[in-house]
Amino acid sequence: MNRRLPWLLLPAAALAADIASKAWILGLLAQRGTQVVIPGFFSLTLGYNPGAIFGTLGGAPPRVRTAIFVVAGIAAVLYFGWEFLRESTPTLQRVALGLVLGGALGNGLDRFRHGAVVDFLDFEFWGWHYWTFNLADSFIVCGGVLLGITLLRAALRAKAGNPQE
Numbered sequence: 001m002n003r004r005l006p007w008l009l010l011p012a013a014a015l016a017a018d019i020a021s022k023a024w025i026l027g028l029l030a031q032r033g034t035q036v037v038i039p040g041f042f043s044l045t046l047g048y049n050p051g052a053i054f055g056t057l058g059g060a061p062p063r064v065r066t067a068i069f070v071v072a073g074i075a076a077v078l079y080f081g082w083e084f085l086r087e088s089t090p091t092l093q094r095v096a097l098g099l100v101l102g103g104a105l106g107n108g109l110d111r112f113r114h115g116a117v118v119d120f121l122d123f124e125f126w127g128w129h130y131w132t133f134n135l136a137d138s139f140i141v142c143g144g145v146l147l148g149i150t151l152l153r154a155a156l157r158a159k160a161g162n163p164q165e
Helices: 005-029 062-085 091-114 135-160
Strands: 034-038 042-049 117-125
Touching: 005 034, 005 042, 005 062, 005 091, 005 117, 005 135, 062 091, 091 117, 091 135, 117 135
Parallel strands: none
Antiparallel strands: 034 042, 042 117
């Protein structure tokens, strides 16, 4: 277990970066709401998402949302945390899990503090407006993609008869 303890710095760093970015954005945009960075492409736009990904469950009663997010959040942190700390977890998979954990903790903390997730990264591509998101969301998505790649690679190696490669 002692060799795995330094790995806790990864989700802690992701969580710290998320907390710091949200504190900065809340101070910057508390009064004006939006700051255009690159016209027609990127803005900092303060928003609060009471729901899940893409606003899912945003219209559900607050008690229902809270119950779902508490149960799902605890289950996710326990499962991903267990996988993250297992001795046999490969390094790249541990990085992926650390990013997911840090992001999940950041958004969970927002739900506890604000009753919603603080979003602020706002992109537009050739007239298509993407959903506003935050660093925690980025960590979760990047970690999830990386986790999928590591699991796919492991499955392909096992199928080829090289599970330890």
